[in-house]
Amino acid sequence: MRLCFIGNSHIVMVKSAWDEFAKSHADLEGEFFAASGSKMNGLELRGRSLVSDNPSVVDQLKATSGGRTSIDVDRYDGFVLVGLNLGLVNVLRVGQDHRTVATVGKAPFGHLCSDGAFDLAVKRQFDAASSRRIAEMIRSVDQKVPIAAVPTPHASRGITGRSNQFWADAELLSARAEQPWREQLEDFIRACGVAFVEQREETLDGRYFTERRFSVGSVRLRGMTERVEEEFRHMNADYGALVLQDVMPHFGSAA
Template sequence: MTTPHRIAVLGNSHVGALKSGWDRIHANYDNVEITFFAARAAKMLGMLPNGDRLTPESENLANFIAFTSGGPTEVVASDHDIFVIHGMGLKLRQALCRGQPGLSAAVCAAIFRDTVLSNNAMIMASRLRQIGASPIMISHNPLPTARNEDVNETEDYNTVANRLEAALGEEDFSLIRVPDVLCKGLTTPQSFSVGSERLAMCEKQVGVRHGDEEHLHMNADWGEIWMRHFLNSLNLPRIRSVPKTGITEKGA
């Protein structure tokens, strides 16, 4: 009998959209088990290697992790087949050579590689590498929704993502790209930030929304599309047929 593929998602507040999206569709994916280990800002850097696991450095962090994961306070390597790191300050726009005219593509790539290697997402990836050998996949922060200063970028999403993918590949990490429907150049369509909710780290924070001007965090629609795109890209064997319900990439 086929057993569910076990995925651990680690990250910061941006994991909230993924978790909301997964809550909508999890019943359709009985071939997958996903556990979310997340905390706001840079709090996840308090998850430290300890043998075959990451353990929280404080009781507060343990409580936050227990809430997002549904119980576990430690990330145990043998409990997961794939690790996904989402957000944690890894911004695709760091791959742009904006404001540095005359620099070659090679110099841009070198600058970006140094930036990537010092990022919180890469610190977490390195810690996961210390505790086990499961594949590590990394997803950058959601692209911000469009503002006036964002409309004049000259590079498209895939060009910039290729640069990020090359930097990650040198460290044997994989990049998870966002699907086309979630991109408008190097921004996200405005509709995907409307009604976004803050990552809940305790019961009283559930359902609390960001303000109307929010342009960095995305909503459950975004999270659902991202999760479907990601899971379908894995080509995992089905345990049973999956009903065609919810938002689709083409229909968003």
């Protein structure tokens, strides 16, 4: 079975665990395509392939896949979308400048907004995720190929001490944003026939943070080699291994 992993910087946690994982899964072949941040939004569907005219995206696709510059949908038996701004943590940015009366919190912000406006902003942020767009493109040419979506992990709690005071209210904002985010997630799952891979309970610190041990030594996409001790948003190979265990059953393969 040949799987195609498409992601942004969070794909590194999966890639870091893949080689070890593949040793015990001889029937599996994995190919990886990634570009940082939201750059994968630059992918377009041409014929039955995902391509980009953005040289920076093309370069990153080439670097992460070992030379390929496009993703041929028919080449793969399944797709795993990793990160790609699909996470509760990705919609929290709404709260950087706009808060409802119930989420005023500690950090300074610019504007009060209504619950209706906040919910709508969360939904718009969700819809802007590359993950949704890529799944829709794949589905438009193949209604059957399995697609699993792995969300951006929650940050580890250390992030609350960062100079950006906004993170001090991350828990409050996550609790407020979760319902509209889940509503949109349900819509995404239904509309695109995607299997959503929840973050494991055992990786959580509280409800909205990831245990510190999973972010220590994580690697970001830039350079693919730099290990960052003080990284709070990207997870390491231990986390990636758990993700792979949870992803595989969706492709009929034992973890």
